[in-house]
Amino acid sequence: MTAASPAAVRPIGFRGGLGMVRALVRRSANEILRVPGAAIPGVLAPTIFFLGLNAAFGNLTQLSGFTTDEYQSFIIPISMLQGAGFTGAATGVNLARDIEQGWFDRLLASPAPRPVLLAGMVVSASLRALIPATFLLGVGFLIGVNWPGAAGLLLALVLVMGTGAIAACWGVMIALRFRSQAAAPLMQSGMFVLVLTTTAYAPLELLQGWLAEIARINPLTQVVEAARQGFIEGAVVWSETWPGLLALAGMLSVLGALALRGMHHTSDH
């Protein structure tokens, strides 16, 4: 091994970048695969919320304005998106921990491009978001949630993954800004508020006051409605789907850009 002729300094091409993303995703999977019970809080929280909300507010469907009398079918997409939000926030908390413990420096000092490092975190979050979502569906079907049809199910899962990615961008952004696990509540409450200030509890007509206004402009409302179609109507139509996909793309672009900016500013500290 000589230093006079160093390892061929190959440019990090697309395939190289993909390989890095794959390796980073695999590393973050360790936490679930190797720490028994690590996934439980992330799965338990949205499920309890789902069952609890249903038990407590289930009779809201008696009000006119609801197109279904199955509250569980109405709110299951909310819980799935909450699970995605929680997963993404956890990505931010893990990053904050990695920053505090110096592991992140190792990644930053390597030639892996900043966008690739971010992609690794975001992709792993969107995949992990499927875990609570799947568990919720299992529990949901047991208590009588409508079968959404194959298309409806697929759409819901895609929207869950997209929301997980958005939540990860948010979590990463906060982690890079505060560089401390103490910022965890900010990551979690941000997503909490985003998901619940939509048509979460009731259709738009039945929301009152400030929440109605916010739900109207909250882009995640479109995602909720798109995900909800299958469970309420048993089928999906394009006209109700594309606003959700567009909203997802829009939020991902904005939050992704902000997170990337944060990544580039890591050398300011």
Place this chain on the structure above:
Amino acid sequence: MADALRVVAALGRRSVRQTFRRPQLVAPILIFPTLLLAVQTGGAASAVDLPGFPAVNGFLDFMLAGAMLQAALLAGNTGGIALAVDLEMGFADRLFASPISRYAIVLGRLAGTATLGVATAIWFIAIGLIFGVEFEQGVVGMLTMVIFVSLCALVFGALSSAIALYTGQASVVQGLFPLVFVILFLSSAFFPAELMLEPAASIAEYNPLSFIATGVRDQVIGGLDAAVLAETLGAIALVGAISFALSAVALRRRLRIG
């Protein structure tokens, strides 16, 4: 006796200071319940139109009690987590090795939790006032709410401490967070028990937390009812008796085992 009180007060002050210095601890106690209150009040506001819903000026009147109890229970759990951390880190050993009463150590933390309970009650009363809630029972009612909520934090803190003392692990106590929500949802904290779905509705009818919720809520929306007050205090006493007994047993066991 005076010494013991001084110790309890000092430890209580420490635990309050600890909580407010770390956002991860304050947030579940104040921020999350407030956020949940906001979205649930806005989202389920039309619930007041359901036949059988108690007479209120707005859904906030009903929900305020639920938010306060949520905060109180989480304050109690946070106290338990902090105690477990003390045990894990060995700080508790330092206390146990000093000449102060063993019980004073646990009571100190509980005193801190009760203080947090008072703080959360005041916080939510303030929010209620800002957002136009009319407290039927006036200032006396508000005081009653503060007392009930802080007692609730205290007894749940004792339960959480019992688990901390028994397991010595913060992660176990932390895992109780979801349980708090289960208890809350299976009570009338967020919704009238009669209007809930079965089997939750039946469970809620007998859940001690429902009685406590009613007692707190009546200060806002109801009349002065001695029976309700008695039921509330009875529920608190019942949970308190169990949780303090468990704490005492767990403490003695830990001191024996070391």
Place this chain on the structure above:
Amino acid sequence: MPAVSAIEVTGLEREFPGGIRAVDGVDLEVAEGEIYAFLGPNGAGKTTTVRMLTTLLRPTGGSARVAGHDVVSEAGQVRRAIGVALQEAALDPLMTGRELIELQATLHGIPRAEAGRRGEALLDRVGLSEAAGRRVGGYSGGMRRRLDLASALVHEPRVLFLDEPTTGLDPVSRKGIWEEVSALNREGTTVFLTTQYLEEADQLANRVGIIARGGIVAEGTPASLKAEIGNPHLEIGLVDGSPETAAQVCRAFGRPLPERDGKVLLELEGGAGDVAQVVRALDEAGILVESLELVEPTLDDVFVAKTGEHIEEEASG
């Protein structure tokens, strides 16, 4: 033949919010194939400098080039040419040693098969082949440092940065790391290390830069720095009799220094060879000597001479 510079630093500065100048105008040059040690106490600015040179921190003033590339405008190229083992041996406890090295290799764009081959070779080199399949969480401090070092080498860097590589290690592990660093250097790798241990700088480095409060106070080879300070001194413990009388006797051989702990201190102008004569002179004067210690100048003496303070609070290393 002019040496190619592996590291070139000009007027490097780093100011933190609040006006704290952790690095206040550092100039240095490290030739290719050198081992350069940054020696100084905690808070002197060593780690901040290393972070700037490894592109983790942006300088607020001055410039630096590593392996021929500017650390700010050509950060990507710098990262490809450097290997980094930072202060905290930050490793993921859930990964195995092998997985960690392979991840590092992937991050450097090395293809799978090649990564595996190099990983095995490096693990073998640092003596971790057996432990490679175990999770890092179970490694000892010495093992972690070795793994950290191995993973810094996976892409055959031209310049290796080590931030306090042996802090907290037992003497045996420390020697092991020193041997490894020396071997790497013999193979041509330039090494920039920071340390607060005199012996480490003394033993390993070709050149030492002594840093205090964000600036370099002295620079040179360990021998030349110590020679600057001058001669060894003798510490004479007496059985009885006054130190002043003894000092008078010794005056012929050197300069008496302020006494310490009742011992007579004498700077030997003629060097260590005069010790025998000092002893004879004291003997002839009837002064009984209880203990005699010849103390060579250390880098700490250099530090004291330049800053008035010691590097280490107590002699260690």
